[in-house]
Amino acid sequence: MADRQWRGARPLKPPGQGRAAHKILAGMAVLAVLLLLSVIIPLVAQAVPALNAAFLFGRAPGSIAPEAVNTVTMVAISAAVSFPLALLAGLYLVEFARPSRWTRAFDQFTGTVLSVPSIVVGLVVVDVAVVRWHWPVSTLTGILALTLMNWPLTVALVVEALQSVPGLYRDGSWALGASRWQTVTRLILPLALPQMIEQGGMAVARLMGETAVLIYTAGVNVGPGWALGGPGESLAVHLWLLRTEGVTDLASSQAAATGVVLLGLVFLVLWGSRRLAEWLQDTA
């Protein structure tokens, strides 16, 4: 009652008026969220009949264990290769290079290569690795393609994380006599690391869902065991293949189950990287 009186006392804006558009937008937002959920919920519902231990972990054909192993290993190796390379490049750009025409041109350059469509990367990797180098369509070729895709994204996120550390910290450190290297390793990196890890999780999640670049580089089948030289179908490619050409009775639910496993891995990576980032922030 008191609340109502208080709101009524506000001049010129009687309660319930002047927020009509907000209410309409909120209603639309509910619809939009429902639409987005309609992407995931039917997927999970269809997946239920196929989600069993034999499908997830079995060794028989039809199990997606090899695809899951391929996905995780290819993504992990690509991330492990591209992250240090990108970290070094990003550190140089933010902490060592003097801002100039060139560093600004570089921003434009990174932005452009960052947005190169994955199918173009696939085209180039097929041209160079498969055709010119005679690499077979294999896990290693897939790793090469994923690394190339992930590199600019990682450079961009490293630069962004480093730039979010206030310049005053650096000035203070230098004034105390620390070298640039000491400043970077002891002060800047620990401060920027949580953000890098959180954004890095996003990058890894994107790699896991990458399809177009892998179809012609890592292939659409799996070998008898994991090998760098063996075929390396990933979960996302498997989902694409099952959904577009799987014709058995099981194919729909298997495609959905593959999608659920893929989503599970993606969300796990996001959650894990966020928790790790929070933990680092708390301990720092």
Next chain:
Amino acid sequence: MSSRRQFLHAMGVAGSGVLLGRWPAWAGGPEARYITIMGATSCISYVKAVLPEWERTHHGVKVAVTGGGSYAGLHALALAQADIAMADLAPPGSMAVPVRRYLLGRLPIVLAAWPHIGVDRLSWGQAGALLAGDIVNWRQVGGADVPVVTVSRPESSGAREVVQQRVLGTRRFSPDSIIQLSNGAVLRTVMETPGAVGYLEATAPMHRVRILSMGSRSFSPHAWRLWPLYAEPSLYVRVQAPKEVRNLAVFLQGRPKRQDFGIYFEQRPGQADAR
């Protein structure tokens, strides 16, 4: 060291990497002798199924199988990117490299349609008119009142070439066709899309679509000789290919198992009991 010098060095590293890259020995796999088989997707399942048997007797030889279609396989063969090409088509006249052909047999191609169109049989003329987009409703050929949706493959497909020559003749495929990248994708689309019709290589189980009779003939795996629409999948090998490659081609040509994958062949006396 100046930035420009360092950048030029990096360009040198990247450039020579592109020019000189090799499969790294530590990655295992193709450090041994390896053979690449490439081409028609219709042969892949068969080749993959019998390959382990050959690999058991040829230690150290790794065989990679990839698709891409007949045309791509033949091109890769000419450019020495592949050792064996699988193809439903004859090599184009422009191919300068002398090749040897190993015929695998006959791969029947059937017209398949969405199950509820109410039609079982088409004349050749009707089939052509359907695929060309001249017949737009199944009512026009005596079926249900459902619009026709044609499903086709990209130009480099050997099956498309056969259908073009034998069924369509001088007409072109309907520009409204849905293009799917593989035989399986065509089957799936025909199964799911009301009124759809497409052509299939008769390799996969096809029980969820309606296989149409053509003229007076109905397709049956047992009477494959009578079915008039087929491709002739073959393996092509360069004449100067190493002995192992030719040996593999002969092996692949000789396995009766290909009948399980839709590739039918005359069993000559004596060949039937070759396992």
Next chain:
Amino acid sequence: MRADRIAALVMKGALALFIAVWVMVAVIVGAGAWRFVSANGLVGPLVSSRWSPLAAHYGILAFVVGSMAVTGLALVLAAPGVLALSVTGARILRGAPQRAFIQILTLFVAVPSVVYGWWGLSVAVPLIRRLTGTAGFGPLSAGIVLAVMIVPTFSIMALQTLRQVPSSLVEGSLGLGASEDQTLWHVILPASRAGLSQGFLVAVGRALGETIAVQMVIGGQSRVLSLLKPGATLTTQLLTDLALMPARTPGHDALDFMALWLMILMAVLVWLQSRVRGMSRG
């Protein structure tokens, strides 16, 4: 200091390698495109829609138009959703629900595009089929799928921008007697123009570069603009023909030409973004 010099050298090397590798990528694509242009001319392929690489017809008009149409359609369809989600997230929800809302949107950003393609085949295509009586495969379905796909990305960026509008502006507007709605339309949205444009351009980039989700529902024909009949975009045609025309065949150069166009379009988008950033600062 010695450590500084060595560190700088190593880092400079890493940076130079990064630039060199990507310049190399551009050179490889550019060389193929150059061979294509010198054999077929620059204008001819751009004004023809006859794509029949085996017969040496390389008209890419249909793909360029298709890419733009699908992207434009996706943005138009996504706009109301983005407005609703970002305003709800920034101006209506507060505290814990707001944080949860943002986290849910972030999860949707990370959903792989092939899952959106799966949704397209299972929901969008049959829906369009029922509504229009066509096969359902075509740019309209592709636009719907892309719209759903870019809504989370675009909304998050818009939401962050709306939150950053200085509260002095908002309080001032409300204090002068403007209603919440008036404040939203006349103060908050105009003040976030630069950030919204930024999000818009990122969404354009994501839609333009998407391959797999579009390929699953667009149908794959070289046709200039019919929303309901099968079409193709630059990226889906690259996927279709990549394996069919291996390197060193004449058709392959056409693929490089298409790839170069995609890279040029992306570079223009990035340049526009940097202009927008400059606008917001100055």
